[in-house]
Amino acid sequence: WTPMLSFLGFGTRQQQQPAPVAETTARDDNKKEDPRSEDKRSTSSEDVEDRRSRSPPSGDSTPRATPADTKPASGAAPVPTFSLNSNHESDSEEEEEDLPPPSFPAMNSAQRASAAPSHPRGPPTLKPLPVQATRPSQLMPPPPRPIPNRTIPANGSLRPSNGPLPNRGPPGAGLKPPTGGLLVPQSIASKTPNPRQKVLLKPGRSPLDWATLLKSGSNLSGVDRLHRVTPSQLKFANGRKGRPCWSSYQGKVYNIGTYLEYHPGGEGELRRAAGKDGEKLFLDVHPWVNWENMLGECLVGITVGENDMAANASSLEDMD
């Protein structure tokens, strides 16, 4: 017993006396006296400290061992005995009955010890989670989209106001809003006041329609064979009074009468070249246009001098 009592801290007379705090537990004594077991008791010591901090100062639920002063008959060293305080035990049982059911984490767990243990033992109060807005109605509305610093012109058009529209003239040109609110062209084939002077062609007279007509195999020249055309003959075929409408370009004569309604620049513009050489007029307006491809099927013949009819006859036969 002596080594064991010495191990427990009761080896000296001073230690046999009641400690300044009468209810010092044997476990506390071990903590003070035996540093060898410090590592083993690291967790349990924390539990004791935690329990102390959570226990009310007046009552201690831990069963206490108090030494009983019993002397052996042989005069040997007194051997103290220990007995558990029954009051504490009963108090502990009553306290246990009053306690709420065990909660998670356990009361003596490391998780609870690491948490804030300031409140006494009792049901842990669960803090309500912050309410997160999950429904669209609870979400913060998105920031408003920046409004570009643009002003809409009075005519309501979003196109650039400076300069003409490509191939269409100024906004609203040639269009008159009727009482019904719809915009209709004033005149289908009338000119629009734009620098390019394109006109609105009649339905079925678009460039695509002309291309289709070129491939149709129809006789677009108006003649059954190629002719030598003198200047007088060309001048005569000016398209007026039911006459043919011819024009020459680089020595070749073309029947432009079939192309009049298809000309994007308007019938009137094309007629300016009727009955004469239209090369200069043509090149002044649209040198990028391929006359040969546009009017290839309208070829009438070649131009010859007034006195060269007989001399150029063979060349016309070569053309055929």
Ligand code: HEM
């Ligand atoms: C006889 C042969 C001619 C053919 C095959 C022809 C063909 C064309 C074509 C394809 C266009 C559209 C050009 C484009 O969209 O870029 C055009 C436009 C035009 N043509 Fe001709 N043309 C001819 C003669 C003439 C003549 C002799 C004049 C005037 C005297 C003329 C005046 C115009 C005008 C003013 C335009 C509108 C230009 C523009 O779009 O800005 N054309 N022509």
